[in-house]
Amino acid sequence: MALYYFHIQTNVRESDTDGTECATAHEAREQAIATCGQMMKDAAPDFWGSRPWIVTVTDFAGTILWQISMDGFAAPAALALE
Numbered sequence: 636m637a638l639y640y641f642h643i644q645t646n647v648r649e650s651d652t653d654g655t656e657c658a659t660a661h662e663a664r665e666q667a668i669a670t671c672g673q674m675m676k677d678a679a680p681d682f683w684g685s686r687p688w689i690v691t692v693t694d695f696a697g698t699i700l701w702q703i704s705m706d707g708f709a710a711p712a713a714l715a716l717e
Contacts, residue, residue: 637694639663641670644689645681654695664701667692671703683707 638654657663670690675682682688687706693699709717 637663639666639700640693640695640697641667642691642693643670643674644691645674645678646685660700663692667701667703671705675705683709 636656636658639657640651640654642651643649655663655666657666667690671688674688674690682705687704689705690703691699692701
């Protein structure tokens with residue numbers, strides 16, 4: 636098992652200092668996707684109009700392994716709905 640760190644950037648940066656044990660690199664990538672989904676589910680109203688949200692996965696040494704960026708925007712047609 637290896638430790639992977641899932642750092643989160645929304646309007647603030649949250650550094651993961653504990654890490655998550657994953658059996659494989661594939662499992663760590665799946666965890667990154669699950670983390671993104673949970674972030675969107677928990678704070679969907681905060682997402683719109685914010686800066687892009689980013690999940691960065693690193694190893695113990697701090698080497699960036701993967702990064703997922705989530706960005707949303709309102710198209711002109713949606714402005715009339717707000």
